[in-house]
Amino acid sequence: MDPAQFGISTLPLQHVPYGPILPENLSGTNSGKVALITGAGQGIGAAIAESLAKSGASIAILDLNTDKLIQTKEKCLAFGGKVEAFGCDVTDSSKLDEVFAQVKRQLGPIDVLVNNAGILDQRPFIMGTFESFWRQIEVNFKAPLMLIHAILPRMRDLGHGCIINIASRSGTVDVPMTLGYVTSKASLIRATHTLQKEMELDGLDPAIHMYALHPGGVRTNMGGVGAADDVKKKYGDITDEEFYKDLFKDEPPLCGQMCAWLATGQGKELRGLFLDCRQDVSKLLDIGRETLLKENRNTLTVNFIDGYCNEP
């Protein structure tokens, strides 16, 4: 990736938790809330679960991988709250219904939903099967919307709720070899913008607040792994260890703590927007919601040449 293509921030980026989102500043702020986090067996999802547990929430964690989920559960239990773990495929709607019923029985109604589970198959569209392309749409887009569709009415009945969709910078740019991923993440960001506006229709804005988040570049099972060998053999491998170290230098707790902070409601002014966890939330709050919306900041948008507007 050539920096000339994407520019370099002139404001410093955060790579670890800072100021308002530090664990010591959020201790107890989510006490009494129930948070459900998908894909919490490892990586960013495990960090989100830990941060929410640390901030006092009871948590329900879901993942395909039950062994890893148990490890996350043990770490979270150390913070003293309730933790329930569910081996579950987020695309399996009937299993999800069972999980929702169990969460309600064991922990209570869900106040916070974090759609984090995601997959990436890095290869050109025509070099993979259509099923593999579509599976990314199902896990990264269909499943989060299925969870929201099931949980939103319960949040409406509660009168409040927070929904965090872990999206990606990839949903805002064109990245060859990741068609399933970029299109699913772009859809998730657009859905977040539009759903927040739907909350206004029923007088549920800002009581129900939602966000699309880019967690930064995080070296995980997915982040910084690169393409499969057959793809590298055909197109060459432009990456090396230094390349990945530089692009994927954000720690999982940066996104974890951002989620815990958003769950408290302290970032409600930023509801409906696409947020990059590396950007200091205080700077966005200083600018203010009105200006951010007026200037189309943190929103998926199109820029036509001067003189042409995006008219209906």
Ligand SMILES: NC(=O)c1ccc[n+]([C@@H]2O[C@H](COP(=O)([O-])OP(=O)(O)OC[C@H]3O[C@@H](n4cnc5c(N)ncnc54)[C@H](O)[C@@H]3O)[C@@H](O)[C@H]2O)c1
């Ligand atoms: N790592 C990065 O740099 C990066 C950058 C941008 C966005 N993201 C997003 O962050 C999220 C977490 O990614 P990560 O880097 O921690 O990846 P990861 O592969 O380390 O973890 C993903 C977790 O989701 C689980 N999962 C996958 N499919 C599932 C399914 N169908 N049902 C239930 N669980 C399932 C996996 O078992 C795994 O535990 C993803 O949505 C990803 O797109 C990551």
